[in-house]
Amino acid sequence: MQVDFRPRGIHLPQIDLWLDCTEDCWNAWISHAHSDHAQGLHGRVFGTPETLGIYRARVLEAAENGSDYVEMGFGEPVEYHGGRLTAFPASHILGAAQLLIEYRGERLVYTGDIKLREPLCGTPTTIVSCDRLIIESTFGLPIYRFLDRAEARARIVAFARECLDQGLTPVFIGYSLGRGQEIVHVLCEAGIQTAVHGSIARFLRWYEHAGYAFDGWEPYENKATDGKALVVVPDFCNYLEASGKNIRLAYISGWAALDNARTRVGAEVLIPYSDHADFEELLALVEGSGAREVDVVHGYTEPFARVLRARGLDARAPMPETARGSIETQEG
Ligand SMILES: [Zn+2]
Numbered sequence: 282m283q284v285d286f287r288p289r290g291i292h293l294p295q296i297d298l299w300l301d302c303t304e305d306c307w308n309a310w311i312s313h314a315h316s317d318h319a320q321g322l323h324g325r326v327f328g329t330p331e332t333l334g335i336y337r338a339r340v341l342e343a344a345e346n347g348s349d350y351v352e353m354g355f356g357e358p359v360e361y362h363g364g365r366l367t368a369f370p371a372s373h374i375l376g377a378a379q380l381l382i383e384y385r386g387e388r389l390v391y392t393g394d395i396k397l398r399e400p401l402c403g404t405p406t407t408i409v410s411c412d413r414l415i416i417e418s419t420f421g422l423p424i425y426r427f428l429d430r431a432e433a434r435a436r437i438v439a440f441a442r443e444c445l446d447q448g449l450t451p452v453f454i455g456y457s458l459g460r461g462q463e464i465v466h467v468l469c470e471a472g473i474q475t476a477v478h479g480s481i482a483r484f485l486r487w488y489e490h491a492g493y494a495f496d497g498w499e500p501y502e503n504k505a506t507d508g509k510a511l512v513v514v515p516d517f518c519n520y521l522e523a524s525g526k527n528i529r530l531a532y533i534s535g536w537a538a539l540d541n542a543r544t545r546v547g548a549e550v551l552i553p554y555s556d557h558a559d560f561e562e563l564l565a566l567v568e569g570s571g572a573r574e575v576d577v578v579h580g581y582t583e584p585f586a587r588v589l590r591a592r593g594l595d596a597r598a599p600m601p602e603t604a605r606g607s608i609e610t611q612e613g
Contacts, residue, residue: 282384284415284576286599291391291415291578296362296384299323300391300415310366311336312393313377315458325349327359329368331376335458335487353378355404370404371395373556374459375488381409390570391415394579396555397562399430401463402493406566414572419557419613420535421577421585426559427535433554437464438471440531440550441510445473450528452511454518454548457481459556460533462488462495464512469495476501478513518547535559535613555613560585567594 285292290302290309299306301318309323314335322340326333330352337350353359353368355378364384371377373394382389390411399405420427428436437453444451453468455461461481466488468475477485478501485495501511506526513521521528532548535555542551558566567575567589575596577586582598589596 282382282387282389282413284389284413286576286578288600293382293384293389296364296382298327298361298364298366298382300380301393310380310391312371312380312391313374314339315374315394316340318393323348325351327351327353327361327366327380329353329355329376329378331487331491332378334490335376335484355407369407369409372397372400372403372406375403375462375491377403379407379409381411387412389413389415390572392417392566394419394557395566396558397566398427398558400556401430401434402466402488402491408566408569410569410571412572413574413576414567414570415576415578416563416566417557417579418563418577418582418585419580420538420555420559421563421581421588423560425535425538426553426561427538428552428554433533433552434467436550436552437467437531437533438473440529440552441468441471441473444529445508445510448527450506450509450511450526452513452518452521452528452530454515454530454532454534454546455481455512457514458484461512461514462493463556464533465495465498466493468510468512469497472497474509475499476506476509476511478511478517480514480517481512515546522547557613564588 289304291300299309302309303320305321307324311319311328314332319336358365358367367381368378371379379392388411390409441451453464455464457480475498530548531550532546533552537551538553577598578600586596586598
């Protein structure tokens with residue numbers, strides 16, 4: 282199957298399908314609703330119901346444009362332009378999916394952003410067998426090793442309780458879609474009163490709709506933070522620190538696996554947990570797929586492709602390296 286790697290996305294010309302195209306196109310698969318993947322206005326859009334719901338609410342807002350939306354449940358194939366498309370869970374954020382494309386006897390899998398460990402909220406990843414795999418490598422270096430779900434959950438709750446017992450306010454730095462809602466879910470489940478920044482709160486309803494409970498959360502209000510845990514986006518921390526409140530910061534991210542994260546984000550406690558796969562998970566995904574041919578996109582592409590070549594695979598980094606120096610500022 283021919284695969285063209287372009288700056289605006291990945292194109293499969295034989296079936297005219299773009300994968301995570303950042304500009305307007307006719308036919309697009311959207312792997313998940315993060316803004317660097319779900320962009321543009323497209324003629325026909327394929328995605329899971331959750332991804333399409335958030336994309337439409339976030340990108341289109343009031344400007345519905347008459348696009349054709351094809352909702353794809355996990356494991357339910359759709360015939361398309363002589364090929365067959367099937368979505369499988371990627372457990373990166375709510376609704377995130379891999380896409381299996383079967384065409385003339387070949388099986389190609391595009392992972393989008395993916396993790397293998399069980400997520401705090403969401404459907405665990407299925408490893409899909411294929412001939413050729415297009416995989417991300419945000420954390421494609423061996424220095425990245427993350428906690429399992431149970432350990433991450435325990436560390437989040439323990440930090441919150443410890444702070445509250447000392448009369449301090451625990452602040453968790455999350456991202457607006459994905460990690461933020463997961464942290465709120467963990468705190469609410471543990472019975473901890475939690476105030477949530479608006480950028481995170483606006484997506485809670487999608488998680489609630491999918492069956493996750495957030496009992497007792499409330500919108501963040503400047504004057505009413507005593508006795509509560511706060512979940513905020515990174516940009517808000519400077520404001521909180523300047524406000525003179527007695528806060529302690531915890532940073533939950535793949536980047537927290539690096540020692541310099543402490544000074545870079547000013548967090549006292551680092552919890553290395555991500556919605557992306559760590560290095561060992563990436564290797565397990567590649568190995569489990571059985572693919573002999575691997576294209577590595579996003580993040581540490583060339584180093585990870587080199588690791589795969591050393592293991593005898595036909596692996597390469599076909600996308601132009603962009604913004605390499607700022608990898609650590611990306612969501613992770
Ligand atoms: Zn993402």
